Amino acid sequence: MDIATVRTNDKGQAVPTGTVALTADAFGPQDFTTISWLGGAGFLLNARGTCIMVDPVLEGFDMPVVFDAPIAPADVPELDAILITHIDNDHFSRPTCHDVASVCPAYHAPQYVASVAREEGLPGVGHDIDESFTVGNVTARLTPAWHNWQNDSKKWGYRTWEREDYCGYWFDTPDGSIWLPGDSKLLPEHLEMPEPGLIMLDFSDNEWHITFDGAVKLANAYPNARLLCIHWGTVDAPDWSTFNGDPRVLADHVTNPERVLAPLPGEIVVL
Numbered sequence: 001m002d003i004a005t006v007r008t009n010d011k012g013q014a015v016p017t018g019t020v021a022l023t024a025d026a027f028g029p030q031d032f033t034t035i036s037w038l039g040g041a042g043f044l045l046n047a048r049g050t051c052i053m054v055d056p057v058l059e060g061f062d063m064p065v066v067f068d069a070p071i072a073p074a075d076v077p078e079l080d081a082i083l084i085t086h087i088d089n090d091h092f093s094r095p096t097c098h099d100v101a102s103v104c105p106a107y108h109a110p111q112y113v114a115s116v117a118r119e120e121g122l123p124g125v126g127h128d129i130d131e132s133f134t135v136g137n138v139t140a141r142l143t144p145a146w147h148n149w150q151n152d153s154k155k156w157g158y159r160t161w162e163r164e165d166y167c168g169y170w171f172d173t174p175d176g177s178i179w180l181p182g183d184s185k186l187l188p189e190h191l192e193m194p195e196p197g198l199i200m201l202d203f204s205d206n207e208w209h210i211t212f213d214g215a216v217k218l219a220n221a222y223p224n225a226r227l228l229c230i231h232w233g234t235v236d237a238p239d240w241s242t243f244n245g246d247p248r249v250l251a252d253h254v255t256n257p258e259r260v261l262a263p264l265p266g267e268i269v270v271l
Helices: 093-099 109-117 214-220 247-251
Strands: 006-008 014-016 033-039 043-045 050-054 081-083 105-112 122-125 132-135 138-144 166-174 176-180 198-202 224-228 268-270
Touching: 033 224, 043 166, 043 224, 050 138, 105 109, 109 122, 198 214, 214 247, 224 247
Parallel strands: 050 081, 081 105, 105 122, 176 198, 198 224
Antiparallel strands: 006 014, 033 043, 033 268, 043 050, 132 138, 138 166, 166 176
16 A cells, blocks of 8 residues: 555546455454545445445445445444535435444534434434544544635535534544545635644645645645545546646655555555
């Protein structure tokens, strides 16, 4: 698992060289904490047997993709919770959420997104920014994000989108801390966190995301944190900056570049 897992496809996109299938063993009891990227912005966290998926999109995305999901919803054996950062369907996948509902007892999200989940018939649990909650042996806290691009869109103009409708998550596990800043512009608060063990880093060079320079600034503010690249190599949209970061370029710009991780979807990373 290193930057060698990245290749450039015939459309010029950086994409993973393959997929590692997730089996039922990835959800079982273990004596350590692992993270597996699911593609896009999603990942599976198994903290000594507490299993949480964050923003999983395992099927039904409305744009073509350039990878195979590491597990189908029907093959997910059990989850303690799904956590959702915001309403966009590359994060809140209604098909995925419905198709794992029989093995997932709770869907945690910012208050508005949780209310939409409940309208969908899912057990949505709403939280405020900076609120903490516990799932098994994991404590999660919502961290601030700013991604309310929908206010500039006629399609999404049925409500006013507020900052609190979007979040990142900070996780404290028995084996260390993980921080997902989420889809967000770089905020001053993002540079004032304790240093986590691992950052799930969206480095999209887009004005409604962190931008590439913003991602480098955040990464270098925490020079010892490992950086697991997300939000790249998944969607067949070579002209969309939101989906087209390249972990190899990121590694060329951050301090301690050996900490940049570009695992294959489904590959297990130990915290």
